[in-house]
Amino acid sequence: MFLDTMFLLSALATLGGALMVVMSKNLMHACMYLLLSLFGVAGLYATLGADFLAATQLVVYAGGVVILMLFAIMLTGGVEEFVNKFGINKIPSMGTTKTYTIGAIVSLIFSFVILKTLSPLFKNYSQADLPPMESTVEDIGVLLVTDHALAFEISSVLLLGALIGAAVISRPRKINGGSK
């Protein structure tokens, strides 16, 4: 019962947050709803017994990504309301019949593909069939440096590249080779 409750709450947070991200007119609010949605996803991981993944979700998204997004929104000045004082959109919306149709078809195709790929997983497990919850930390650690060592290394090289790139971009430039 506890797991069911937790699943429902997490799923509600995830879906509700995601919906509000799209519906919200204010970018800053959208970002906060994204935080809610990401928390919901962490809750879903925890319900599935993937404790390490849930904590990683919190550390990476709640701690890092959302704050960086808030920074980016603020520094680019994208926080103004998109409706005027009469409640009418200042910027015409992009939704026309054509875009909605294309969007619907694309999402339909994608959901078919995803459901087809995941179909072997959709079995009705009863609570007793499930393996007991165990710590996943050790398994993840062992897999990362054995089977998935290449992916691990490639992603670390990618992150190093991003780090160096950021340092190069933010480095103070010399103007005309002289002093500042």
Place this chain on the structure above:
Amino acid sequence: MNDTIVSYLAQAPGYSLAVSKISEILGFDATGLVTFLVFGIAVFIVVNVMALVGGLGTYAERKISADIQMRQGPNRVGPYGLLQFLADGVKMITKEDVTPRDADKTLFFVAPLLALVGVFMSLAVIPFSSGFTLTSLNIGVFYLLGVSSLVGVAIFVGGYASNSKWSMLGGMRGASQIISYEVPVTLSILAVVLMAGGLSFGTITEAQGGLPHQWFILHNPFSFIAFFVLFVGALAEANRAPFDLPEAESELVSGYHTEFTGMRFAFFALAEYIEVFVLCGVCAALFLGGYNVPFGLGSGDFIIKNFPAVHPMIAKQIGNVLQLKVFVLKTLALYYVVIWIRWTLPRLRVDHLMTLCWKYMTPIAIFNLVGIAIWIYAFEGKSMLTLMASALSAMAGSGGGH
């Protein structure tokens, strides 16, 4: 499942009896309900005690600062001014709740709550004693890092929602500071995880002993440095002086909480003081032996051996109370140091703050991590003092042969 306060209480013979009694009365299996209730009561106690600690923290801050500056400090309300924080609380509640006209109303409402929620979430894994840990998660330290970063979001959002220059600058400083200092803090914690071989606070604490030479801080030279890196990083993460730039009153009025009044401001202040307690507790658990009590007093072995008349279960409870005391004592000692530092050192400049983090503390933390990894590989995890002792005894043995 991991150890929780429920699994600890379930060891007592009365627990299962009580559960079956309640099941009989209610007519259904009450295990889940009792678990829920026990957790509810435990959480209620922890949150309220922590709120009290936060309140007394403001009193301690003023009293210790007064002591350092040769003043009297609050001494009118109650004995030694002890009830000053209650008077402050009443003042906060009765104040007018002002929301600036151009503030972002929703976020202005959410930010103080987010700060307090983030701190209270981290209380779930604090190891007060071997029995009284709300839940000893397998990923305890990692979880704590994750939820405590919520405070950073709260500070940033609070600064933004106020729609004031000072708040904005304070919020930006707070967020950038917290993100930056998370790197050396996490690396130092990782070093401890390497030594203990586990992420849960229980494993880490059990890997240490009650006496100072068994603590991780004196395990090897690298961990000695790592403790100070963690402590300084924790100061910066809790926005404590000398890193209290987000609320630097000489330049930013009051920083990110300038526009907050009454209880909203109190929430931010309370969150800050509780976070200091939590971070001091983490430092104590990771490096200073946590709740370990020397001579087997904590596990109750000492009492069982020397006073056979005492029931083992009671001996264990006495041990638990001692553990609780030791943990709180260590944490409060660190709390004192934090306040002491605040009233001793001047504030850093923003660029100095970032230089300190990225050019000094992060490389030192990485160096420590590598050093500890090599140490554990080379000496098979033995501590410095063990090695010295064995070397001395070997020397004495060879000396005796002459």
